[in-house]
Amino acid sequence: MSEFAVELQDVVKRFPTPEGGEVLAVDHVTMQIKNGEFFSMLGSSGCGKTTSLRMVAGFEWPTSGEVYIEGIAQGHTPPFKRPVNTVFQSYALFQHMTVFQNVAFGLEMDGAGKDEIKKRVARALEMVQLTGMDRRYPRQLSGGQQQRVALARAIVKTPDVLLLDEPLGALDLKLRKEMQLELKALQQKLGITFVYVTHDQEEALTMSDRIAVMSQGKVLQMGSPVEIYERPNCKFVADFIGTSNFLEGTVKSLEKGMANVFIPAFNTEIKGIVSGEVSVGETVAVSVRPEKIRLADKAVLNQNCFEGTIDLVTYIGSDTHLYVGLNGMKLKVWEQNKISSLDPTAYYTVGQKVWLALFPENTLVMASE
Amino acid sequence: MNPYKRSPFIKVATVLVYFFLYAPIIGLIVFAFNSSRTNVFFGGFITQWGPLQMEGSTVVQSPCGPFHWFCDLTQNREVMSATKNTLTIALISTISATVIGTMAALALQRYNFKLKGFSQLSLYIPIVIPEIVMGIGILVLFSQAFNFLNSSLGLLGDSRLTLGLPTVIVSHIAFSIPFVTLVVQARLQGFDKSFEEAAMDLGANELVTFWRVTFPMILPGVLSGALLAFTLSLDDFVITFFTTGPGATTLPIYVYGLLRRIITPQVNALSTVWVLVVVAIVFLLQRIQSRET
Amino acid sequence: MLKRLRENKSSQGTLLITPTLIFMVGLLIIPLLLTLIISFGRRSADGNVIYTFGLHNYIRILGISTACEGGQSLCFDPLYANILRRSLALAFNSTVLVILLAYPLAYFIARAHPKRRNTFLFMVLVPLWTNFVIRVYAWMMLLRTQGVINSVLGWLAGLVGIPFAPFEMLYTPGAVLVGMVYEFLPFMILPIFTSLEKIDNSLYEAAADLGANPIRTFLRVTLPLSMPGVVAGTILVFIPVMGTFIVSDLLGGRQVILIGNLIQRQFLDARDPTFGSAASLILMAMTLIVTFFYTRKFGFGEEIVAA
Numbered sequence: 001m002s003e004f005a006v007e008l009q010d011v012v013k014r015f016p017t018p019e020g021g022e023v024l025a026v027d028h029v030t031m032q033i034k035n036g037e038f039f040s041m042l043g044s045s046g047c048g049k050t051t052s053l054r055m056v057a058g059f060e061w062p063t064s065g066e067v068y069i070e071g072i073a074q075g076h077t078p079p080f081k082r083p084v085n086t087v088f089q090s091y092a093l094f095q096h097m098t099v100f101q102n103v104a105f106g107l108e109m110d111g112a113g114k115d116e117i118k119k120r121v122a123r124a125l126e127m128v129q130l131t132g133m134d135r136r137y138p139r140q141l142s143g144g145q146q147q148r149v150a151l152a153r154a155i156v157k158t159p160d161v162l163l164l165d166e167p168l169g170a171l172d173l174k175l176r177k178e179m180q181l182e183l184k185a186l187q188q189k190l191g192i193t194f195v196y197v198t199h200d201q202e203e204a205l206t207m208s209d210r211i212a213v214m215s216q217g218k219v220l221q222m223g224s225p226v227e228i229y230e231r232p233n234c235k236f237v238a239d240f241i242g243t244s245n246f247l248e249g250t251v252k253s254l255e256k257g258m259a260n261v262f263i264p265a266f267n268t269e270i271k272g273i274v275s276g277e278v279s280v281g282e283t284v285a286v287s288v289r290p291e292k293i294r295l296a297d298k299a300v301l302n303q304n305c306f307e308g309t310i311d312l313v314t315y316i317g318s319d320t321h322l323y324v325g326l327n328g329m330k331l332k333v334w335e336q337n338k339i340s341s342l343d344p345t346a347y348y349t350v351g352q353k354v355w356l357a358l359f360p361e362n363t364l365v366m367a368s369e
Numbered sequence: 370m371n372p373y374k375r376s377p378f379i380k381v382a383t384v385l386v387y388f389f390l391y392a393p394i395i396g397l398i399v400f401a402f403n404s405s406r407t408n409v410f411f412g413g414f415i416t417q418w419g420p421l422q423m424e425g426s427t428v429v430q431s432p433c434g435p436f437h438w439f440c441d442l443t444q445n446r447e448v449m450s451a452t453k454n455t456l457t458i459a460l461i462s463t464i465s466a467t468v469i470g471t472m473a474a475l476a477l478q479r480y481n482f483k484l485k486g487f488s489q490l491s492l493y494i495p496i497v498i499p500e501i502v503m504g505i506g507i508l509v510l511f512s513q514a515f516n517f518l519n520s521s522l523g524l525l526g527d528s529r530l531t532l533g534l535p536t537v538i539v540s541h542i543a544f545s546i547p548f549v550t551l552v553v554q555a556r557l558q559g560f561d562k563s564f565e566e567a568a569m570d571l572g573a574n575e576l577v578t579f580w581r582v583t584f585p586m587i588l589p590g591v592l593s594g595a596l597l598a599f600t601l602s603l604d605d606f607v608i609t610f611f612t613t614g615p616g617a618t619t620l621p622i623y624v625y626g627l628l629r630r631i632i633t634p635q636v637n638a639l640s641t642v643w644v645l646v647v648v649a650i651v652f653l654l655q656r657i658q659s660r661e662t
Numbered sequence: 663m664l665k666r667l668r669e670n671k672s673s674q675g676t677l678l679i680t681p682t683l684i685f686m687v688g689l690l691i692i693p694l695l696l697t698l699i700i701s702f703g704r705r706s707a708d709g710n711v712i713y714t715f716g717l718h719n720y721i722r723i724l725g726i727s728t729a730c731e732g733g734q735s736l737c738f739d740p741l742y743a744n745i746l747r748r749s750l751a752l753a754f755n756s757t758v759l760v761i762l763l764a765y766p767l768a769y770f771i772a773r774a775h776p777k778r779r780n781t782f783l784f785m786v787l788v789p790l791w792t793n794f795v796i797r798v799y800a801w802m803m804l805l806r807t808q809g810v811i812n813s814v815l816g817w818l819a820g821l822v823g824i825p826f827a828p829f830e831m832l833y834t835p836g837a838v839l840v841g842m843v844y845e846f847l848p849f850m851i852l853p854i855f856t857s858l859e860k861i862d863n864s865l866y867e868a869a870a871d872l873g874a875n876p877i878r879t880f881l882r883v884t885l886p887l888s889m890p891g892v893v894a895g896t897i898l899v900f901i902p903v904m905g906t907f908i909v910s911d912l913l914g915g916r917q918v919i920l921i922g923n924l925i926q927r928q929f930l931d932a933r934d935p936t937f938g939s940a941a942s943l944i945l946m947a948m949t950l951i952v953t954f955f956y957t958r959k960f961g962f963g964e965e966i967v968a969a
Contacts (some may be wrong), residue, residue, distance in 0.1 A: 058568075058570075059566050059568075059569075059570075078574070079566065079569040079570045080569045080570070080571075080572045080573055080574050084570075085570055085571065087497050088563045088566070088567055088568045089563075090561055090563050092561065092563035092566065092567035093587070094564065094567075094568075094582055094585075094587045095566075096586060096587065104572050105568070105571050105573070105581075106571030109571055109572030109573050109577065111570055153567075153571065154570075154571075155571070157571065262517070318396055338376065346409070375875070378766070379710070379766050379769055379770050380770070382763075382767065382933070383767050383770040384767035386763050386764075386766065386767040386847075387785065389763070389769070389844070389847075390786070390844075390847065390848075391785075391789065392787075392802055392804070393788060393797065393803075393844065394788075394792060394797075394800060395798035396803055396804055397799070397800040397803065397955070400803060402862060408803075409806070410806045410808055410813060411813075412809075414691070422728045426715055455900065456734050460860060465768065468668055468680040468681055469685065470682065472678040472679070472681060472682070473678065473679050473681075475678055475683035476674075476675045476676075476678035476682075477676070477679070478681040480671055480674055480675025480678070481671065481672060481673065482672045482673075482675035482676045482679065483676070483678075483688060484676075484679065484683065485675070487735075488679050488682065488683055488686070490715060491683070491686040491690065491691065492682075492686070494686070494690050495690065495747070496693075496951065497897070497901065497949070497953055498901070498946050498949065498950070499901050499902060499904055499905025499922075499945055499946065500902065500905055500950055501905040501906075501922050501925055501942065501945070502692065502694075502697075502905065502942050502943075502945060502946045503693070503924070505693075505697060505929065505938065505939065505942045506690070506693025506694050506696065506924060507689055507693050508940075509693060509696050509697050509700055510689070510692060510693040510696050511933060512935075513696060513700075513711070516710065528729075532854075538690065540689060541691035542685060543685045543686070543690065546682055546685055547686075552684065557808055573803075585819065603793075604791065604793050604794065606793075606794050606795055606908060607905075607906075607908075611929065620793075621793055621794070621795045621796075623797065624793070624795045624799065624919055625795050625912075627855065628719045628799055628802065629912075630796075630914055632799075632802075636799065640792075640793075640796040640800075642795060643792065643793055644792050644796075645735070645789070647788065647791040647792055647793075649912060650791070651784065651787045651788060651791050655780060655783075655787075
């Protein structure tokens with residue numbers, strides 16, 4: 001067994017447009033997905049994540065580069081000869097077949113015996129908690145149940161790799177949260193590699209062992225959820241994953257993984273951790289997550305500390321979201337409501353002066369592109 | 370709220386238009402039971418069962434009672450042979466046009482190829498040109514081609530190529546294909562490609578995918594296309610008129626021939642049977658379509 | 663071989679379309695071209711075609727004659743031009759009448775309860791699919807001097823004691839018009855219904871909410887939104903009315919000769935296929951021109967397929 005379940009090596013995919021031109025859907029993507037890993041490709045629509053997945057499934061072939069599954073180059077192998085199965089965004093359940101027939105379809109194609117098919121279908125349906133539904137037709141099922149049938153149909157063949165193309169996109173929020181946990185549990189139970197495509201960053205953070213953030217056909221960053229959230233390597237990733245405040249500046253000096261950045265808007269220097277790669281003199285983005293800014297009534301730091309005025313206060317229950325204006329900029333600050341109080345003075349009010357402390361260890365300096 | 374829903378004008382107009390649509394058909398059916406042979410006026414129903422008895426041109430008693438003209442119809446050899454021709458033509462042309470048209474619909478909906486635009490456009494020709502123009506064109510083609518072949522091959526007498534069942538069938542296939550294609554194409558538009566991808570993903574090759582997944586899913590569309598082709602063929606007069614030859618008379622052609630000569634209630638009986646068959650087919654078509662949605 | 667076909671999507675498509683193309687080219691396009699070629703030819707003594715090139719058939723249809731009374735070299739013979747004009751006028755009148763009859767019915771069906779809508783539609787389809795020739799025959803029976811209409815009228819007149827002389831209705835231009843309207847009415851109802859059905863109820867509510875009375879709602883909302891259906895229906899009615907010869911043949915007798923009858927006779931009785939071909943192409947040109955300008959002005963969409 002190869003170390004990597006799936007490997008994309010310098011894969012490029014171009015599509016012809018109806019006007020006779022070409023679009024570059026996947027732009028020199030290289031990624032390695034380890035065996036047994038829950039791997040997510042995350043990005044907004046058109047970023048190339050679905051095309052990459054479809055090339056692993058065999059629905060598309062790379063224009064150049066190569067896709068390896070279990071170490072074997074796939075070339076133009078058709079989908080029905082690849083050891084992977086797919087859960088489709090639209091489920092793609094065969095409407096004219098019962099649940100049983102849908103799930104049995106893949107086994108039938110492999111020429112499995114009747115008894116074996118019965119046994120394995122029953123086990124797969126049990127795994128997705130659909131026992132007893134095998135005689136129903138897809139249209140007689142709820143969206144969540146259809147989703148489970150699609151899942152059962154894909155796992156019944158025990159593929160090396162399960163490909164999931166936004167499988168939860170059509171479900172409502174509550175069901176989606178439930179299914180996220182279930183999918184994760186299922187993956188651990190089966191021990192097979194999941195490659196998951198989603199545009200929902202929270203979903204990717206919740207389930208994945210590793211995430212590849214993609215944009216415009218390229219992989220921007222690959223890493224664990226913590227790495228992606230805490231050390232985004234560029235402004236795009238920091239902006240796409242979670243919420244961030246950005247300040248623009250120029251790197252003045254670098255030492256031991258820290259950078260001093262001159263911020264023209266503040267006419268002063270800020271110190272922060274270098275995230276990704278930056279060099280002296282480069283124009284960079286300084287990113288601070290709103291929950292990591294400390295509010296105080298006086299300057300608590302010698303550096304990285306500024307006085308501002310509260311512009312907007314939004315109470316959202318667990319947190320209070322504030323906009324603090326300083327030097328013509330607005331910074332988002334999220335304060336957790338740690339004390340239960342009905343007294344209005346216990347909360348910040350508009351027009352109040354506050355000090356913002358941007359601790360250097362919470363401040364990230366990264367490439368602005 | 371809908372300001373028009375209860376407008377009496379719409380209701381009265383609707384009743385009148387439906388009356389206009391149905392009065393001739395009902396009249397036609399009533400006269401199929403006419404006791405008067407000349408069929409000029411309604412002489413009342415034939416009420417007595419028994420051996421055929423006539424008084425002048427009025428049928429007083431018949432073995433089939435009021436259904437005298439329907440029984441009479443089955444005795445008419447010309448009607449029977451025209452029925453046979455009509456059904457033969459309709460069946461062969463429907464099957465051929467359905468297969469060919471479905472293939473074309475798949476090609477146009479799924480693939481890109483060189484002559485795609487031209488192919489799609491050519492399907493609209495029979496819709497935007499009058500039927501008679503198409504009929505004349507095919508007649509000219511066959512007669513010129515047959516003239517040329519007969520003289521260059523030196524064919525004489527019975528071996529000469531003439532218009533007949535084959536020419537009618539080929540022409541019916543030609544005008545049915547666009548309708549089948551357009552109907553199946555419309556159904557395919559809502560057909561997500563991921564169904565086929567799912568089948569392939571699960572290990573089915575292209576052929577298995579087609580027979581197990583694609584075909585069953587587009588079957589309602591194919592069936593309504595086939596029924597449409599069948600009714601078009603049954604119903605066709607103009608194209609058949611120009612491409613038919615001796616021994617290949619269809620029912621509409623036969624009826625047309627009768628109308629220019631003498632009319633007996635037999636024609637009404639034939640029409641009544643026709644209407645009933647059509648009602649059945651249309652009903653079936655509607656059921657298929659409503660089951661689909 | 664199979665592998666190459668599998669990887670080449672374009673040749674798969676070509677393979678699937680080929681039979682259709684053979685039929686479309688062989689039995690539509692080549693015949694039309696052949697008709698064009700023949701229309702320039704001459705009729706031989708035995709009714710066959712002599713392939714030459716001349717515009718004489720077209721000149722003859724347009725009414726420019728060289729065999730004139732009074733010794734002129736050129737004069738206008740209105741025989742065929744009148745036929746063309748009559749056909750156009752009849753097609754126009756029938757279409758307008760059909761729209762007037764079809765619209766209320768289509769509107770009624772579109773606004774009916776969804777459960778009953780299919781039944782009402784079904785009731786439109788039955789006459790549509792009843793054979794064309796049979797439907798003409800039905801009108802022959804109604805319109806004859808001793809036919810159903812005259813009998814009913816005579817009976818009514820007898821009841822109130824008015825002397826009654828049967829109307830001569832069959833074999834008149836009016837009979838042809840009624841026959842045409844009857845034959846093609848369903849072709850207008852279906853597309854108008856399709857476009858009316860698409861109009862969301864909230865649009866009527868919005869119009870009412872914004873203060874439009876029913877008549878203004880109809881003129882400003884319903885009618886414009888249903889125009890694609892009317893346009894599609896017009897094409898589906900106008901084209902066949904122009905080309906039909908059975909209706910005029912059976913209901914008009916020798917009184918009403920349309921371009922369809924003219925063409926038919928050239929291929930049967932008169933046996934001048936070259937002149938018939940020219941007339942056929944003129945008919946096609948006329949319908950294409952009308953269709954082109956009409957659709958360019960209004961445009962039409964899927965409604966035409968719906969019927």
